[in-house]
Amino acid sequence: MARSTDDDSGSLFGEEAPRRDTDLSVKPSAHQPLAARMRPRSLAEIAGQAHILKPGNLLPRLIASNRFGSLMFYGPPGCGKTSLAEVIARETKSRFVRVNAVMSNVAELREILAYARRRPAEATILFIDELHRFNKSQQDLLLPDVEEGNVRLIGATTHNPGFYVNPPLLSRSHLFRLEPLATSEVAGVLRSALADHERGLGARGHTADDKLLTALAVLCDGDLRRALNALEVIALSLPEKAPITENELELFARERRIRYDADEDEHYDTISAFIKSCRGSDPDAAMYWLAKMLAGGEDPRFIARRLVILASEDVGLADPQALPLTVAAHHACDFIGLPEAELTLAHATLYIATAPKSNSATLALGEAHRVLKEQPVQAVPPALRDKSGMASKQAGHGKGYLYSHDFPENISGQAYLEKPLALYTPKPVGWESKIAERLARWRQLRSSL
Secondary structure, three states: OOOOOOOOOOOOOOOOOOOOEEOOOOOOOOOOOHHHHOOOOOHHHOOOOHHHHOOOOHHHHHHHHOOOOEEEEEOOOOOOHHHHHHHHHHHOOOEEEEEEOOOOOHHHHHHHHHHHHHOHHHOEEEEEEOHHHOOHHHHHHHHHHHHHOOOEEEEEEOOOHHHHOOHHHHHOEEEEEOOOOOHHHHHHHHHHHHHOOOOOOHHHOOOOOHHHHHHHHHHOOOOHHHHHHHHHHHHHOOOOOOOOOHHHHHHHHOOOOOOOOOOOHHHHHHHHHHHHHHHOOOHHHHHHHHHHHHHOOOOHHHHHHHHHHHHHHHHHHHOOOHHHHHHHHHHHHHHHOOOOHHHHHHHHHHHHHHOOOOOHHHHHHHHHHHHHHHOOOOOOOHHHOOOOOHHHHHOOOOOOOOOHHHOHHHOOOOOOOOOOOOOOOOOOOOOHHHHHHHHHHHHHHHHHO
16 A cells, blocks of 8 residues: 555655756756756846845845745746746755646645655755646645645746636745846847856857847847747857857848737737727827737737727727727628738727727716616606507506607607616717717707707
């Protein structure tokens, strides 16, 4: 019978640690990718992230005192999440166990946690890359050992932890958001990698001017790992001591990919920027975010649906043509397809961004919902009720109804609510300004009847 993992009287593994242990004292191998060889060895070597790593900030103080619990690092690829975890383990002299959530399973987690439980003096840091890939059961498995301090969890994720990490685990962790690295920061690391003889490309003797390294950094969108690996590929394609020129960079630029993942934060952040640019009547910004989404492989029908919503939510009666135009754009995307549908989306985007704006329909609907929730529900006035059928006629339904077309300007003066409400307020913009004028005229007519 297998020994229970909760039995601390013996060891499942003798003196051998689980296979995921990482010895941070071992020098990088020449066969490792440049990005792995150039990982920072101390907080001082970490590029960027000054908003959390500036001396005196919370994270450096936690590391210096070695009194932190679990940490959560949230940010885009290549911003330094793994490097920061390794530096923390090195500076606190902790045992470092690295797990990738895509390849791990419950059995491996139990093995790692049981080993850490039996050796508390080793101060195990369990680093889980892509933590959002763990399901609820896997995340829940970590909770007891995190609470007891048997392991200190460092989770890394490109997804918003608020949506993908279990609340109990998130509440027990310090959350730090890492930002994409600035172009100058990436270029600086590339310069160091070219000159470093021990871990970088210094032994090959390549040269590159600052303008070229900056251009390579721009192409990599703040992803330092991608930039270093691109530099290595370019360097290895050349003879030793050959200069890196714009010709080599141009070859890489042709393969440039926009950082855009359809199921991750980049998707939600970019569509949010697109919507707000259209709402804010900035056609240039709206076109930029549209182009980014299309270059990133976004479904054009998803963009078209957002434009249809904008037509009612933010343009509304200020330009009633916005809704049929965006609906037509949505249909066009279906039967035209890419790449031609990009023109249709550009047409609809510019129309929405440059149209007069009114959210009066949104506000009126919200106010109606509020009144229904907070006040007694009004009965339909007898004169407005359906009079079909003998029972309805005998009950007097429809009696006293005034047919609007029998009166000047279709205003009979009849009340359509038992208790009048003011829910809709037209905005004096675009076509809706004429609606405001009509409603004012009709109010005068009703008051005179």
